[in-house]
Amino acid sequence: MALDRWIALVLLGICLVYGYTAWFTMDDALAPFMKRNPIWPSTFPKLLSVLGIITSTIILLGLEKGEQKIGEIDYRRLGDYKIGQAIMLLVLMAAYALCLRPVGFVISTAAFLILGSVILGERKWQIMIPVAVVATFLVWYLVQEVLGIYLRPLPTLLGG
Amino acid sequence: MLEGILIGLKTALSIQNLLMVIGGCLIGTFIGMLPGLGPMSIIAIMIPVAISLGDPSAALILLAGVYYGAIFGGSTSSILLNAPGVAGTVASSFDGYPMAKKGQAGKALTIAAIASFCGGTIGALLLMVFAPALSSVALLFHSAEYFALMIVGLSAIAAFAGTGQVCKAIMMTLLGLILATVGEGALFNMPRFTMGLMDLQSGFGFITLAMAMFALPEALFLVLKPRQADTGAGAEIKDMRITMKEAKSIAPVIGRQSLQGFFIGVLPGAGATIASFLGYAVERNLATKEEQAEFGEGSIKGLAAPETANNAACTGSFVPLLTLGIPGSGTTAILLGALIALNVTPGPRLMIDEPQIFWAVIISMYIGNLILLILNLPLIPYIAKVLLVPRNYLIPFILFFTLMGAYIGQNNSTELLMLVGFGICATAFKFADYPLAPLLIGFILGGMLEDNFSRSMQLYDGVAFIWERPMTLALLLLAVFLVILPSYRARRARLRAAGIADGD
Numbered sequence: 001m002a003l004d005r006w007i008a009l010v011l012l013g014i015c016l017v018y019g020y021t022a023w024f025t026m027d028d029a030l031a032p033f034m035k036r037n038p039i040w041p042s043t044f045p046k047l048l049s050v051l052g053i054i055t056s057t058i059i060l061l062g063l064e065k066g067e068q069k070i071g072e073i074d075y076r077r078l079g080d081y082k083i084g085q086a087i088m089l090l091v092l093m094a095a096y097a098l099c100l101r102p103v104g105f106v107i108s109t110a111a112f113l114i115l116g117s118v119i120l121g122e123r124k125w126q127i128m129i130p131v132a133v134v135a136t137f138l139v140w141y142l143v144q145e146v147l148g149i150y151l152r153p154l155p156t157l158l159g160g
Numbered sequence: 161m162l163e164g165i166l167i168g169l170k171t172a173l174s175i176q177n178l179l180m181v182i183g184g185c186l187i188g189t190f191i192g193m194l195p196g197l198g199p200m201s202i203i204a205i206m207i208p209v210a211i212s213l214g215d216p217s218a219a220l221i222l223l224a225g226v227y228y229g230a231i232f233g234g235s236t237s238s239i240l241l242n243a244p245g246v247a248g249t250v251a252s253s254f255d256g257y258p259m260a261k262k263g264q265a266g267k268a269l270t271i272a273a274i275a276s277f278c279g280g281t282i283g284a285l286l287l288m289v290f291a292p293a294l295s296s297v298a299l300l301f302h303s304a305e306y307f308a309l310m311i312v313g314l315s316a317i318a319a320f321a322g323t324g325q326v327c328k329a330i331m332m333t334l335l336g337l338i339l340a341t342v343g344e345g346a347l348f349n350m351p352r353f354t355m356g357l358m359d360l361q362s363g364f365g366f367i368t369l370a371m372a373m374f375a376l377p378e379a380l381f382l383v384l385k386p387r388q389a390d391t392g393a394g395a396e397i398k399d400m401r402i403t404m405k406e407a408k409s410i411a412p413v414i415g416r417q418s419l420q421g422f423f424i425g426v427l428p429g430a431g432a433t434i435a436s437f438l439g440y441a442v443e444r445n446l447a448t449k450e451e452q453a454e455f456g457e458g459s460i461k462g463l464a465a466p467e468t469a470n471n472a473a474c475t476g477s478f479v480p481l482l483t484l485g486i487p488g489s490g491t492t493a494i495l496l497g498a499l500i501a502l503n504v505t506p507g508p509r510l511m512i513d514e515p516q517i518f519w520a521v522i523i524s525m526y527i528g529n530l531i532l533l534i535l536n537l538p539l540i541p542y543i544a545k546v547l548l549v550p551r552n553y554l555i556p557f558i559l560f561f562t563l564m565g566a567y568i569g570q571n572n573s574t575e576l577l578m579l580v581g582f583g584i585c586a587t588a589f590k591f592a593d594y595p596l597a598p599l600l601i602g603f604i605l606g607g608m609l610e611d612n613f614s615r616s617m618q619l620y621d622g623v624a625f626i627w628e629r630p631m632t633l634a635l636l637l638l639a640v641f642l643v644i645l646p647s648y649r650a651r652r653a654r655l656r657a658a659g660i661a662d663g664d
Contacts, residue, residue, distance in 0.1 A: 004592035075591040097576030116556025
């Protein structure tokens with residue numbers, strides 16, 4: 001089964017769960033006087049769930065015939081691309097998200113920029129580190145001072 | 161109208177807003193030139209900056225400047241490297257790149273800049289005429305018609321997605337609408353589908369979703385498949401002048417394509433990309449036999465046509481946004497999201513309630529186009545140096561700006577995890593050829609669609625509004641027709657290909 005149909009299967013699952021919530025569980029919390037309204041909070045989701053189930057089933061069963069196109073990247077040969085680098089960058093992004101608050105903006109951002117370049121195969125430390133540090137302080141200054149949005153610069157331990 | 165233009169001039173010519181246009185155009189050109197980064201990603205990255213300006217006209221002027229700057233930058237990399245940064249400029253590389261290979265890179269850039277300038281300026285003139293007319297009609301609309309109109313917009317976007325894609329585009333739109341129902345709605349004070357998570361109480365962040373749908377997959381694609389930039393051919397940019405004869409030969413092309421591009425841009429779902437390809441095809445058919453042979457080998461007409469059309473279409477796509485509040489493309493959807501975040505509701509009342517925003521944006525389009533011509537064009541040889549930045553440095557920065565954009569919008573690091581999660585989903589969708597723009601448009605229109613639907617349901621005590629208001633019924637029928645038409649045509653084409661004779 002091609003990837004687009006697998007995705008349709010997942011979407012069908014999402015629509016079924018969504019529909020179950022909309023049709024069977026959501027209305028229990030509704031105040032009795034609101035039940036006199038012609039429109040309930042669940043009305044629009046009910047409609048969407050039905051349409052979603054129909055559409056995802058059509059894609060899943062392949063009822064709509066179209067020419068098979070291979071996009072910019074052929075996912076069937078994913079191993080030929082730099083998939084390892086992409087996954088590591090995604091992990092790095094998630095790690096950045098988790099570290100931003102406790103470790104502080106300055107350290108996490110500089111580390112993110114340096115490690116990002118390292119993952120991509122860069123080894124010129126003498127360029128990489130100054131670029132990352134200067135960029136980090138520049139962005140921190142712009143966001144904090146010019147835009148006026150607070151970014152905790154230092155780790156929580158240091159009271160930053 | 162004259163009063164409006166004067167208000168617009170006053171707003172657009174303030175020092176701050178002039179700086180916004182110049183800054184926006186430069187940033188747009190700069191980033192738009194990088195292969196793989198489209199206008200949607202750039203605008204998504206710029207939104208937090210625009211929102212923190214606090215002034216809606218300045219924000220919209222900045223974002224609009226970034227938009228056409230990005231299109232201009234995209235055409236530069238199409239011409240110099242044969243690596244279009246933006247889908248709307250792919251057609252420009254057909255003739256632009258051969259010209260650069262022949263050593264006429266400077267001339268090609270000048271033609272592209274002049275064509276873009278004319279397309280954008282004529283487009284802005286048409287916008288001035290059509291937007292007020294359309295908004296006076298739109299003032300007669302009732303919430304039922306609005307609901308129907310949004311359905312028409314969403315189905316048109318799905319219908320333009322191409323054969324075999326209509327269901328996928330509809331599915332993506334529905335997914336966007338489903339995501340929009342998460343959180344507390346405006347009409348009902350009750351959280352929906354939050355799965356008990358406090359972070360979802362206010363719904364998914366629109367910037368997070370925009371970044372995850374566009375910026376992140378594009379950056380990941382750059383990682384997965386490093387594009388070999390062939391800097392050798394077009395690196396030298398010299399002799400940017402064009403002759404009188406050349407100017408004369410492209411003038412009619414520019415005139416035709418400005419009109420055609422604008423009207424294609426107005427249609428929901430058909431944006432700069434369709435306009436540029438269609439413009440190229442039409443001009444090739446209109447050209448004489450000798451000129452036709454030149455197309456694809458470095459014809460100046462073949463370069464002027466898509467360049468004019470894509471800029472005119474960009475301007476055209478502002479018509480539904482400013483008059484109806486309904487975005488026709490991913491980019492205008494992002495602009496709509498930014499406006500809503502700034503407490504401005506685009507729609508027919510915009511012209512009456514906040515004329516300074518409406519007219520300042522239009523006036524700033526002229527200024528923006530002028531700046532692209534007189535400021536960016538001479539700077540291109542220097543800006544093109546950005547193409548030499550190694551990707552090992554570039555990609556971490558793109559990812560970092562994506563993260564920052566989502567973070568400073570909400571100041572919440574859970575948002576960053578959602579960004580990564582949605583980004584992975586979006587990349588999978590992109591692999592499987594699911595269009596992503598409908599998802600974002602559905603998400604942004606979702607709230608308004610439900611509000612208008614609920615209001616009509618309440619006024620008519622049920623779904624009676626569908627048949628009691630003829631205009632609503634007509635619009636809904638049009639929407640159904642738009643969705644069914646492509647599959648019907650595809651079926652007929654298949655039958656014909658299978659050798660079954662048609663009835664007529």
